């Protein structure tokens with residue numbers, strides 16, 4: 001409570017900054033704030049340039065690191081701010097003036113408990129990048145390795161803690177005084193945001209994420225992760241193998257360097273799909289600034305501060321939703337939401353089916369290369385919010401990442417839908433986890449319940465066998481399906497007999 005005056009004052013200061021950019025509109029969500037908005041009117045700069053979302057982005061940039069991060073996370077919440085504003089927030093630039101190299105050296109020496117000269121034979125004082133939380137210096141280790149060293153901003157932990165305290169206070173205030181906003185769970189949302197942001201402040205976690213991703217990626221084609229130098233890594237410093245390469249956004253430049261952009265795109269699509277569906281651990285910040293193409297044409301991911309995890313249940317849900325859309329089976333899509341427990345049992349099922357159809361039909365009428373499954377998923381999650389869906393942060397991050405990945409894909413080749421490229425993987429995964437095999441497994445589990453669906457299952461099985469044959473895939477799996485078939489029949493018959 002003692003903090004309230006301080007936070008109130010902070011709120012006023014923030015209000016002034018927002019007014020200067022004519023970006024007070026988020027407060028219109030709060031009816032009680034209307035008199036305050038009227039008070040602020042004389043301070044509003046009507047000449048501020050740009051769309052509302054751009055003005056808000058400019059104000060958040062001025063407010064500093066936590067607000068930049070906050071704006072970036074709001075960019076996933078089309079349900080709160082609408083698509084146009086969310087899209088503008090997604091462009092929030094995370095570039096800040098650099099801090100002095102002397103401070104970076106001091107941080108390294110303190111954190112690693114050794115003088116910089118003992119660790120690096122060469123340390124370039126001019127950073128190659130400076131963002132809200134850290135900056136990156138190129139260096140050569142005393143072992144002779146070329147590396148990139150990421151160092152936290154001095155005092156960043158304290159600044160972020162202060163802002164996180166403010167966000168939590170504001171969220172409590174909103175939850176207490178705004179019943180109509182309660183289902184957005186502001187307190188919980190801020191708590192999750194705080195957790196993610198704090199995690200980014202411990203660079204050992206980033207290094208660990210890089211190693212985990214690297215292990216998963218061993219079998220991927222044309223995708224890798226720079227090695228971590230643990231001897232030169234601590235809470236406030238992380239050292240990676242230096243990657244020499246070029247950006248991914250310039251198709252012509254890639255071709256000029258002798259690379260095949262289409263191949264790169266295929267590898268990127270497969271790597272992304274494998275991360276999400278095979279490993280359940282994905283890079284959650286896949287914008288072009290975090291990707292380099294090395295001399296061999298291999299995609300190298302950088303920046304492992306934001307990673308996402310999806311458990312097997314959610315992977316199945318996602319796949320079920322996508323398959324439902326592709327089959328234009330909107331009841332199936334809606335059923336996933338109820339079966340997953342995302343929507344409360346008493347939500348209006350048929351109204352939700354109708355809503356899902358209203359999202360699916362216009363998108364699925366487009367040519368395949370124009371379909372964005374990330375945006376489709378975004379609209380769906382936003383719609384589900386209106387049916388009182390519990391916010392699923394892991395799905396929101398995944399959805400945002402899909403949108404970003406699709407954007408990168410479009411730069412590489414606008415004529416191809418990246419999911420098409422991952423199709424063989426997608427099919428294998430779906431057959432293994434949602435397809436006949438998985439279904440038969442479930443059928444066995446459910447025994448009698450499934451008896452009525454036997455013809456349906458047999459048909460699916462035939463389809464699967466046919467698909468296997470035409471694709472000349474290993475005979476093993478055909479056997480596997482057959483292996484499932486007879487136990488199923490016996491199981492169902494026993495079930496019928498017992499029933």
Ligand SMILES: Nc1ncnc2c1ncn2[C@@H]1O[C@H](COP(=O)(O)OP(=O)(O)O)[C@@H](O)[C@H]1O
Pocket residue numbers: 128129130131132133134135136147148150226240241242243244289290302303304305
């Ligand atoms: N291993 C590396 N090799 C070469 N350049 C790197 C490496 N790591 C980072 N960089 C450069 O530094 C920039 C910022 O690094 P990044 O890890 O993305 O930090 P931030 O979290 O601040 O975005 C990258 O966009 C890239 O240009």
Ligand SMILES: [Mg+2]
Pocket residue numbers: 289290302303
């Ligand atoms: Mg980055």
